[in-house]
Amino acid sequence: MSTFHMDGTDIQILDMRSPGQPVMELKAHRAQVNALGWSSTDSQLLATAGDDCQLLLWDLAPHTQAAAASPRTASTGLSSPRPDVKKRVITDxxxxxxxxxxxxxxxxxxxxxxxxxxxxxxxxxxxxxxxxMGKSIKALKV
Incomplete structure (x- = not known):
């Protein structure tokens, strides 16, 4: 699950088995985030948009595949947060x-x-x- 805070610039990715702490945080927007959406296919693409006039596309597959190599996370590719484990911060x-x-x-x-x-x-x-944006709608090919 993905979420963001009102007037916030970061996006948090939560593991619903333990939603108290994010397992990932996406940081690249320079102004508040207004919208986000997951790809309609089975890919792990997330689009985010904000007041910085930016649409950013995030591919989370490489970050979850590394975690999937661990036997305890093979089901989803994400690890349940523990207090001693830091969340992954993705900036690109x-x-x-x-x-x-x-x-x-x-x-x-x-x-x-x-x-x-x-x-x-x-x-x-x-x-x-x-x-x-503004008074227009643009269609962008991924």
Whole structure:
């Protein structure tokens, strides 16, 4: 589960078996976070958006696969927090988009097959994220 605090710039990833402390914290936004959303596929992609005009895409798979190597965490790839174990802090998103205004919301599309554009180009299959900012909505291909 992912969450953020009102007026906060960090995102916390919780293990619901022990939700009292985050197992990961994502730190890269420079202003308050407004929205987040998990990918609609089985991938471990999380998109976050904020008042810094940024949409950041996080791939949590490499961080959970290391934990999955441990026999006690093989079921989910996350470790239940213990007081003596520090949470993982991740500061490098895998992708970033800078908008013209604060991004107030986002939504993932389901997996879409390739599309023909009216410009004559064809897009590759994949996922899209819609972002709302100012008076516009942009569709971004992941």
């Amino acid at each position: 998103p895998v992708m970033a988009y800078t908008g013209a205004a604060e991004i107030t919301n986002l939504a993932w599309s389901p997996q879409i097959a390739s599309m023909a554009m009216n410009t004559g180009h064809t897009t590759a299959p994949g996922e899209w994220i819609a972002v709302a």
